[in-house]
Amino acid sequence: MHLFTDIRSRYGQHTVKSIRDLENTVKKIARYQQHLTFTHRCKDNGITPSSLRISCPINTEKARNIIRKAEKDLVGERIWVVRNKINVLERKSELQKQKTLNTDDRHHVDLHIVNKRESEGTKTKQRHKVKLERLKVKHETKQKSNYLTEPDLSVSVDKIPHEEYIVACESVCSKLPTEDAKSLRTEIAGMLKSAKPPKSNISKQERVALNALKKEKEIMVMGADKGKCIVVQNKKEYESKVKEMLNDHNTYEKLTKDPTPGYKRKLVEILKRLKTENKINESQYRLLYPTAENTPRMYCTTKIHKQGNPIRPIVDYTGSIGYQTSKALAEILAPLVGTTEHHVVNSKSLAEEMTAIMIDDGDILNSHDVVSLFTNTPIEKALDVIKDRLLNDKTLNQRTNLNPDDAIALLEFICTTTYFSFRGQIYRQIFGAAMGSPVSAILANLFMEWLEREAIATSSLDCKPKLWRRYVDDVLEIIQKDSTQKLTDHLNSIDPTGNIKFTFEEDHQGKIPFLDTLIVRKEDGSLKLLVYRKKTHTDQYLNFQSQHPLHQKLGVIRTLMDRMENIVTEEADKKEEEVKIRNALRKCGYPKWSLDRVKQQIKNKQPKQRKKNKESETPSKGMVVLPYVEGVAEQAQRIFKKYGISTAMRPTNTLKSILVHPKDKKDITQTSDIVYDIPCKSCKKSYIGETGRQFGVKACLYYDDNYNYTR
Structure with a gap:
């Protein structure tokens, strides 16, 4: 100056x-x-x-x-x-x-x-x-390769979630004597007062990258359809792909208004009739009554393991009017699934069966896969199949008071009222079942059981499978050489609507993948099994530095080791598989002692037995689910244990929860099953309540010039 x-x-x-x-x-x-x-x-x-x-x-x-x-x-x-x-x-x-x-x-x-x-x-x-x-x-x-690794990685929190620990504590205090409840509250409060957040398990640069991805509006971060990875794609391309799928007028149609009120009336009419006829009691009626009225939301996952990266539509039914009914029907129909000789329970049962099979020189291993089974399942035919199965089910009356006609009436309602929103537009699915509804998998499975029975019974001798094993829409066969195309044509002719189509894959050099196994044909015609990994497999498992309790990390090792023991049939291959597991987990930060400990536990098979005996001796007075924060959760677990309360840990702040938000955001007025606070504009008082209905509907009952509601 x-x-x-x-x-x-x-x-x-x-x-x-x-x-x-x-x-x-x-x-x-x-x-x-x-x-x-x-x-x-x-x-x-x-x-x-x-x-x-x-x-x-x-x-x-x-x-x-x-x-x-x-x-x-x-x-x-x-x-x-x-x-x-x-x-x-x-x-x-x-x-x-x-x-x-x-x-x-x-x-x-x-x-x-x-x-x-x-x-x-x-x-x-x-x-x-x-x-x-x-x-x-x-x-x-x-x-990058369009997918981030370790989607289940839980990032350490900056702040202790005090409220969640307090809520967990209060949820079990009512089950304890007054003095014990008071003492428990005091100990938990003291523990939280001195608790400190754990050291960050990711670098500063990684946090910067996460924040940048959270703010990025031009890309979509999604979970892959299969495999532990996250797909990163252009948002406009994703939405364009989804809308192109929704433009299939044979499967979807646009709606001009929300059909929820009309569908709710239809469901309530059915439930009232069943209650009047004493086929459901008062508690069942209250459970099935559509209190929540959330519009189902659709999103898609990308099939990175398939050429062209097609998408799979999934509908989130949680909180919708038919969600509880769909769950109840799934429980009633579940015992009907898997009763045929062709059903594959899991990879372990498959491995046990395949080791006893010999293949003739003129035969080959082959697999078939249904193209988009759920959206192509003909509902009318599937309902006929299920009704026939219910009429012949002698144990139905042990599971429910509903007769086959009642169950089909509810199932028909669920299957013919599939609707959802995507980017503010409501669509109705006019053909097929939607993945995401609890009963859809059972409906598709029962239809496939009928289809396989018809296909095998009507196939000609020159293409009749000598072995047919199916897991949902994946089929493994042993058939004659040069009969693959003829069998495929035959399978594609069974569905009366013509929508169910099969693709096939023949064995290559005597090897064919099925589920997570690789079936290998040996020179003498016998079979051995290995663990199969897709080309898109990343070898990424839960990182050892993730904010997960130790027993969950050891559970990752145990799962991989158990799979090796249950699937791999020869000792030399087991040793090779163990080397692969150790190398993959080492890259994920697992120390040698963790692998050795789990291997020893599997060998001894003692920890599970000791745990089982201990639990049988001291029955739990209740259970709480705690958000896992390293150091804090373990201390809380010890406190709850003193009062006979069991604990379970859930991860918080995972990469998926931070980055993956594929569904349309719900407006606060559309939220249901909440506790709400409506403060008064004129004074400091407020009204606190709880509702299972949509908050917007409930708020209208209280809202006037004196109140301004907030969640």
Whole structure:
């Protein structure tokens, strides 16, 4: 400030103004120079700055390539333009320099100008550095193999979830004597008061990347259809793919209004009739009554293991009017599934059976797979099949008072009222069953049992399978050579609607995958089994540094070791599989002692027995589910144990919960099964209540000018 006061007194205001103009010019030069450096860095990293990005109006790969080339050319053009601007400003600054100043004043002014230039350059550099790092994160995310590993990784929390621990405590206090409940509250409160968050299990850079992904609106982060990985894809491409699927007018139709009220009335009419006829009691009626009225929401997962990465639609029925009815029907119908000789229970039972089979020289291993079984299952035929099975079910009256007609009436309602929302538009599924409804898997399974029975009974001798084993829509066969296509054509002719279509895969070099097994034909015609991993398998399991309790991490090892023991049939292959398991888990951070401990436990088979005996001796007075926070959850577990309360741990803050949000967001008024707080506008009082209905419906009963509801 003194510099300009002196200059003004000696040379006048005009000179001060000229120096200020020079100062602004050199600050511009500093900004442009940093901008030039930033643009060069973007070019070197193959990144397009946000201001130069072009929206692609045509959804084709050729159009996207044109856009990418245009963006690259724009980056080069910007470099040329900025460089020219710097040259122009440099010449301007030379003309603005004061030649009327004496030597000392010129020295002080030059020093001031240099400082201003450096200061402006530093500020701009820091700003561009942050911007470049953010662009790099986004760019690297898009350039990766399209899936992030370890989706179940639980990130350490910054804050202890006190409320959840208190709620867990209160949920069991009513089951304890008054003094014990008071003592339990005191101990839990004291523990929470001194509890501290655990050390972060991810780096600062990883947190920055997570925050950048959370804020990124141009991409969708999804769980893969199969395998432990996360798919990252362009949001517009995802939505375009889903809408293309929904444009299939043979399967879906758009609705102009929400059908929930009408469907609810139909369901209530059926339930009232069943209650009047004493086929369901009061408690069953209350359970099945559609209190919650959430519109089901549809999302899709990507089948990265299949060519073209097709999508699988899944409907979230939780809280919908038919959800409880669908669950009840699933319990009634479940015993009907798997009663045929062709049913595969699991990989272990398959391995036990296959080791006793010999294949003749003229036979091959073959597999068939149904294309989109759920959405192609003919509902009318499936209902006929299930009704026939119920009429012949001698144990139905032991599970329910409903007769076959009653069960079919409820099932028909559930299957013919499939609707959902996607991006604000409501659709109805007019053909097939929706994956996500509790009863859909059973309906599809029972239909497949009918179809396989018809297919095997009507197949000609030259393509009749010598072995047929099925798990839902996957079929393993032993058939004659050169009969695959004929059998496939026959299978595709069984469904009267023509929608059920099979694809096939023949064995390659005597090997064929089925479920998670690889069946290998030996030279003598016998079979051996190995563990099968798809090409998209990432070898990523729950990381040992994840915020999960130790027994869950050891459970990962035990699961892999048990699979090895149950599936792999030869000792040499078991040793090779164990090496693969150890190498994969080592990369996931598992120490050697953890693997050795589990192996010893499996060998002894003692811990489970001891645990079983201990639990039988001391029956639990209740159970709580605690959010796992390292150090805190273990301490809480010891406290609850003193009072005879069992505990279970659930992970919090997983990558999936942070990043994966494929479904439409629900408005607060559409939320059900909540505790709500409605504060008064006129005073400090508020109304606290609980409802299973949609909050918007409940709030209307209380809302007036004096209340402003909040969740």
